[in-house]
Amino acid sequence: xxxxxxxxxxxAGRASTVDTRTSLLDALRERLGVTSAKKxxxxxxxxxxxxxxxxRRVNSCLVLAVTADGAQVTTSDGxxxxxxxRLHETFVDHDAYQCGYCTPGQIAxxxxxxxxxxxxxxxxxxxxxxxxxxxxTDAEIRERMSGNLCRCAAYANIVPAIAEVAVEQGVRA
Amino acid sequence: MTATxxxxxxxxxxxxxxxxxxxxxxxxxxxxxLGAQAVFVALVxxxxxxxxxxxxxxxxxxxxxxxxxxxxxxxxxxxxxVVEELRVLQGPQVQYVGExxxxxxxxxSEVARDAAARVxxxxxxxxxxxxxxxxxxxxYAPEQxxxxxxxxxxxxxxxxxxxxxxxxxxxxxTTPVQHNNPIEMHATVARWDGDVLRMWDANQGPxxxxxxxxxxxxxxxxxxxxxxxxxxxxxxxxAFTHVHQLIAGMAAKVTGRTVKVELTRQQMFTLVxxxxxxxxxxxxxxxPDGTLTAISHEVVEHTSQNAEFAEQTATATRxxxxxxxxxxxxxxxxxxxxxxxxxxxxxxxPGMYALESAVDELAVELGIDPVELRLRNExxxxxxxxxxxxxxxxxACLTEGAQRFGWAGRDPRPGVREDGRWLVGTGxxxxxxxxxxxxxxxxxxAVPGQPYVxxxxxxxxxxxxxxALTQIAADALRVPLDQxxxxxxxxxLPKASGAGGSTGITSWGPAILAAADELRDRxxxxxxxxVTGSSGPGEEAEQLSSHAFGAHFAEVRVDRxxxxxxxxxxxxxxxxxxxxxxxxxxxxxxxGMTMGLSMALHEQTVLDxxxxxxxNHDLAEYHVAAHADxxxxxxxxxxxxxxxxxPLGAKGIGEIGIVGAAAAIGNAxxxxxxxxxxxxxxxxxxxxx
Numbered sequence: 001x002x003x004x005x006x007x008x009x010x011x012a013g014r015a016s017t018v019d020t021r022t023s024l025l026d027a028l029r030e031r032l033g034v035t036s037a038k039k040x041x042x043x044x045x046x047x048x049x050x051x052x053x054x055x056r057r058v059n060s061c062l063v064l065a066v067t068a069d070g071a072q073v074t075t076s077d078g079x080x081x082x083x084x085x086r087l088h089e090t091f092v093d094h095d096a097y098q099c100g101y102c103t104p105g106q107i108a109x110x111x112x113x114x115x116x117x118x119x120x121x122x123x124x125x126x127x128x129x130x131x132x133x134x135x136x137t138d139a140e141i142r143e144r145m146s147g148n149l150c151r152c153a154a155y156a157n158i159v160p161a162i163a164e165v166a167v168e169q170g171v172r173a
Numbered sequence: 174m175t176a177t178x179x180x181x182x183x184x185x186x187x188x189x190x191x192x193x194x195x196x197x198x199x200x201x202x203x204x205x206x207l208g209a210q211a212v213f214v215a216l217v218x219x220x221x222x223x224x225x226x227x228x229x230x231x232x233x234x235x236x237x238x239x240x241x242x243x244x245x246x247x248x249x250x251x252x253x254x255v256v257e258e259l260r261v262l263q264g265p266q267v268q269y270v271g272e273x274x275x276x277x278x279x280x281x282s283e284v285a286r287d288a289a290a291r292v293x294x295x296x297x298x299x300x301x302x303x304x305x306x307x308x309x310x311x312x313y314a315p316e317q318x319x320x321x322x323x324x325x326x327x328x329x330x331x332x333x334x335x336x337x338x339x340x341x342x343x344x345x346x347t348t349p350v351q352h353n354n355p356i357e358m359h360a361t362v363a364r365w366d367g368d369v370l371r372m373w374d375a376n377q378g379p380x381x382x383x384x385x386x387x388x389x390x391x392x393x394x395x396x397x398x399x400x401x402x403x404x405x406x407x408x409x410x411x412a413f414t415h416v417h418q419l420i421a422g423m424a425a426k427v428t429g430r431t432v433k434v435e436l437t438r439q440q441m442f443t444l445v446x447x448x449x450x451x452x453x454x455x456x457x458x459x460x461p462d463g464t465l466t467a468i469s470h471e472v473v474e475h476t477s478q479n480a481e482f483a484e485q486t487a488t489a490t491r492x493x494x495x496x497x498x499x500x501x502x503x504x505x506x507x508x509x510x511x512x513x514x515x516x517x518x519x520x521x522x523p524g525m526y527a528l529e530s531a532v533d534e535l536a537v538e539l540g541i542d543p544v545e546l547r548l549r550n551e552x553x554x555x556x557x558x559x560x561x562x563x564x565x566x567x568x569a570c571l572t573e574g575a576q577r578f579g580w581a582g583r584d585p586r587p588g589v590r591e592d593g594r595w596l597v598g599t600g601x602x603x604x605x606x607x608x609x610x611x612x613x614x615x616x617x618x619a620v621p622g623q624p625y626v627x628x629x630x631x632x633x634x635x636x637x638x639x640x641a642l643t644q645i646a647a648d649a650l651r652v653p654l655d656q657x658x659x660x661x662x663x664x665x666l667p668k669a670s671g672a673g674g675s676t677g678i679t680s681w682g683p684a685i686l687a688a689a690d691e692l693r694d695r696x697x698x699x700x701x702x703x704v705t706g707s708s709g710p711g712e713e714a715e716q717l718s719s720h721a722f723g724a725h726f727a728e729v730r731v732d733r734x735x736x737x738x739x740x741x742x743x744x745x746x747x748x749x750x751x752x753x754x755x756x757x758x759x760x761x762x763x764x765g766m767t768m769g770l771s772m773a774l775h776e777q778t779v780l781d782x783x784x785x786x787x788x789n790h791d792l793a794e795y796h797v798a799a800h801a802d803x804x805x806x807x808x809x810x811x812x813x814x815x816x817x818x819x820p821l822g823a824k825g826i827g828e829i830g831i832v833g834a835a836a837a838i839g840n841a842x843x844x845x846x847x848x849x850x851x852x853x854x855x856x857x858x859x860x861x862x
Contacts, residue, residue, distance in 0.1 A: 036197025
């Protein structure tokens with residue numbers, strides 16, 4: 001069964017006809033030609049499809065497109081403004097990737113992490129769950145980013161790439 | 174031969190495609206032809222491991238609105254003379270669970286998948302035979318191993334030497350089936366433009382595919398055009414032609430449309446290969462001072478019914494240490510499994526895990542520090558080929574690594590260091606990987622006032638090859654980087670070897686140097702000038718033994734209540750020839766070492782003995798290292814230039830990082846706990862049983 005939906009993708013309104021079985025990821029990749037979000041497993045196990053859905057990070061392969069009708073979707077590409085986002089720059093600078101396939105998902109996820117920490121959300125490794133301010137330490141980055149697999153294993157470069165932006169955004173000393 | 178000027182080579186150049194990759198604007202295979210009204214393929218896979226299709230009914234699938242075609246062995250296009258493992262949809266025989274038995278082509282991916290589930294297949298089947306043991310009666314010696322290595326090697330009287338050795342170990346290690354699992358799933362977009370097959374494909378070098386695909390479809394090389402500008406990881410699985418690429422060509426032929434085939438993650442476990450499991454018996458004999466007198470390394474591994482894949486697991490043992498008596502053997506069992514393939518350092522990765530673990534066990538028996546034991550058995554020449562090394566700096570890697578890691582003063586006793594709930598230990602292992610060159614050609618087009626167009630069908634699967642080759646070309650042409658327009662990953666460019674075996678830079682780089690040499694001292698006319706150059710293995714392959722070497726050090730912590738294993742830090746030191754780009758090289762070593770950590774602690778694919786399938790075929794159940802698994806990674810390399818091997822002095826760095834890393838972690842686990850785990854991976858339960 002087909003349905004008409006409208007999404008705001010990376011700042012632009014986009015209308016699409018989707019099958020009710022179409023995932024948000026497939027709506028982006030196969031119907032709208034938006035390929036910044038990647039498919040690595042289609043089961044919410046790798047994080048390559050991470051986008052911000054109304055500002056919060058989701059595995060877009062686990063969201064049915066029809067349920068996102070009217071929503072705002074931001075991919076890594078959409079994080080850029082006039083120029084690249086700082087995460088784009090620090091990932092390049094720290095060589096925080098190799099093949100680059102998981103990278104837009106890592107960056108969308110990192111943007112989500114920075115926002116979550118700014119709002120005081122704790123993680124499984126946060127010691128003080130009610131603290132007003134959580135410091136985005138290396139351990140916090142590793143924990144919060146563990147839903148994004150990188151088979152090239154650039155993890156040890158991704159941590160400093162995110163840490164640098166965390167300092168600039170005031171969530172890390 | 175042109176010497177590089179080292180203006181760009183050796184400097185920290187960021188990946189040229191980086192700004193596009195981080196935003197998601199660099200197109201991977203599946204992301205081509207977005208506006209082409211492409212159609213989608215879904216596969217139907219066999220549910221039995223060995224047998225025959227007795228009936229196949231695709232009527233219900235064909236009836237689904239939007240379905241364009243259902244291909245089965247009864248009506249799919251006939252392929253040319255391809256090897257048995259690639260004869261997909263050509264007959265009723267089934268040789269492994271997951272073998273494609275039908276392919277549905279539909280207007281959308283949802284419809285294709287829905288229809289695929291409606292294809293009814295009945296089989297006549299027998300019990301699967303998938304369990305590898307060392308005492309199977311049907312083990313056989315292959316004629317030779319992969320890459321042309323001898324199946325066995327024997328020097329001296331090993332059994333007598335072992336029996337006479339004052340100190341010895343006799344231990345057996347196993348490694349499980351592992352899967353490459355690049356995050357980009359294998360994908361092919363295919364279309365027939367008249368009699369020309371156009372493919373956008375995820376592979377490790379378009380030219381690798383040309384012989385098989387042209388033969389399969391009865392076309393000439395001119396009638397095939399494959400491009401692969403960006404590839405989302407591979408680790409070996411994208412080196413060779415697999416069945417989905419042929420299905421893409423068939424589906425495009427039958428429908429006359431642009432078709433897209435993207436394997437699912439689950440299909441990645443059956444259709445693009447795996448690392449063979451191994452059973453490895455290691456026997457080492459030594460004098461009380463640690464001098465090795467005998468080395469025996471016997472390997473048992475599996476291959477499939479439809480292909481012989483004979484991994485060269487013990488070949489590193491032929492060169493690592495001096496010993497007068499030595500033996501390596503390889504035996505295979507042909508099982509009802511999908512064909513294995515190469516996975517990052519095939520052979521060296523499982524083989525050096527076993528050898529370097531056994532050397533650690535011998536060090537314990539001898540009461541000699543494991544770094545010192547390795548230093549005492551350093552061979553002056555290749556001990557089996559009896560030729561000189563081009564360069565061998567294992568000793569320097571071990572001593573430099575020991576210093577960086579803080580090895581000195583290590584208490585050798587196991588199980589005595591506690592930090593709260595954690596038991597703490599440290600371990601070491603050596604690494605090696607062969608240095609080779611393969612034939613490659615390059616072309617340079619010079620036009621006054623324009624950047625040089627440097628063309629070679631090289632491949633960048635995340636290695637940084639695009640950037641490194643641009644650096645090499647810039648220096649060879651004595652121009653800045655922006656005056657080089659490098660073109661790679663296109664079957665219509667000059668033929669080059671694939672990205673594999675850590676041979677990219679040593680093969681492609683010298684071809685570019687040779688082309689640049691042709692341009693030297695020639696005046697470029699206003700209309701431009703085109704030159705070519707080629708490179709390939711020379712006398713060095715026969716006269717020298719050329720290998721990269723390295724040393725891994727790891728700290729391991731084991732929670733005595735839960736058995737959880739952590740690796741808070743690793744140090745890797747490598748002697749791998751000239752480093753073209755320190756930024757991307759460090760990432761290569763880092764990625765290899767982390768994949769070694771993943772192998773040590775997480776990775777194993779479980780074969781279901783009853784049904785014959787890979788039971789844990791997704792990323793929730795096949796665990797790979799995630800962010801939280803990785804601690805501080807200290808990576809270092811020695812200044813080494815190996816111009817005796819190739820004019821760049823490079824050795825190749827894509828694989829050595831993984832070799833030995835799992836042994837260092839296993840050895841540290843023993844030092845932490847006093848428990849020697851000889852069957853990977855070292856999961857938490859191993860602490861208790």
